[in-house]
Amino acid sequence: MTVCESVPMLRPPGIVGARSRKEVTPVDWYLIVLRAVHILTAVFWVGSFYIFFFFVEPSVKELGPIGGQFMGHLAQKKKMPIVIAITAATTIVAGTLLYWRVSDGFNVDWITSATGVAFTVGALSAIVAFALGFVVVKPAIERMGAIGQGIATGTPPPEDQVAEMQRLGARLVLVGRIDLVLLTVAVIMMATARFL
Numbered sequence: 033m034t035v036c037e038s039v040p041m042l043r044p045p046g047i048v049g050a051r052s053r054k055e056v057t058p059v060d061w062y063l064i065v066l067r068a069v070h071i072l073t074a075v076f077w078v079g080s081f082y083i084f085f086f087f088v089e090p091s092v093k094e095l096g097p098i099g100g101q102f103m104g105h106l107a108q109k110k111k112m113p114i115v116i117a118i119t120a121a122t123t124i125v126a127g128t129l130l131y132w133r134v135s136d137g138f139n140v141d142w143i144t145s146a147t148g149v150a151f152t153v154g155a156l157s158a159i160v161a162f163a164l165g166f167v168v169v170k171p172a173i174e175r176m177g178a179i180g181q182g183i184a185t186g187t188p189p190p191e192d193q194v195a196e197m198q199r200l201g202a203r204l205v206l207v208g209r210i211d212l213v214l215l216t217v218a219v220i221m222m223a224t225a226r227f228l
Contacts, residue, residue, distance in 0.1 A: 063133060070126035074158075074222075077120045078215045080112075081165075085208040092176075093201055097189060100180035100197060107177020113170040120162045131155055146228035154221030161214035168207045172200045 088106070092099035106112045131151060135142045142148045179193050189197075 063130070066126050066130050066133070070123060070130055073119045073123040073126065074219070077116060077123050078219055080116050080119070081208070081212060081215055085205075085212055089201070089204060089208065100176065100189070102180065103173070104177045104180025104182075107173050108181050113173045113177075117166055117170055120165060124159060124162055127155060127158065147225050150221045150225035150228050154218040154225065157214040157221065158218040161211045161218065164207055164211050164214075169204060169211065172204050172207075176200050176204075 092103050095102065132138060134151075135148060143152060176197060179189070179197055182189065182193070
């Protein structure tokens with residue numbers, strides 16, 4: 033007797049989709065592990081972007097030189113850009129393997145179905161966000177961090193460094209907003225694709 037059979041509340045009689053002993057299929061651990069890795073890393077990646085662009089970046093801007101020091105600490109000591117890049121890359125690799133698996137090897141019929149289109153739009157949005165993050169956001173954060181470390185010495189920053197921090201901050205805001213839209217689209221598509 034299984035746990036579900038011994039506890040009536042877990043499997044009330046007549047539930048649609050309930051399996052009998054004869055219908056039990058083997059557990060697909062590959063798919064379970066990939067989905068867990070994909071979802072957990074995606075939560076970290078997307079959550080990091082929201083926290084950074086709604087809280088950290090505005091605070092750094094408002095705090096002036098002290099904000100630069102904080103940014104330097106995040107980038108240089110805590111390696112935030114590297115951690116987010118690795119997490120994003122892991123999300124995309126796991127997602128690509130899942131996509132290949134559920135699409136039966138990139139089967140065009142599946143890809144052009146409503147579910148396939150939603151997963152494709154979500155995947156492409158995430159990949160473009162990753163590319164923008166890797167090419168624009170990560171280097172800008174690292175450079176701001178390096179400038180912030182220099183400011184940590186306590187001497188006022190030179191005007192050219194202040195101007196560079198402002199340019200980098202403006203670039204981060206613009207690209208960050210684009211990335212947030214792309215990542216939000218990816219999350220919505222991934223969350224709803226199975227129901228289309």
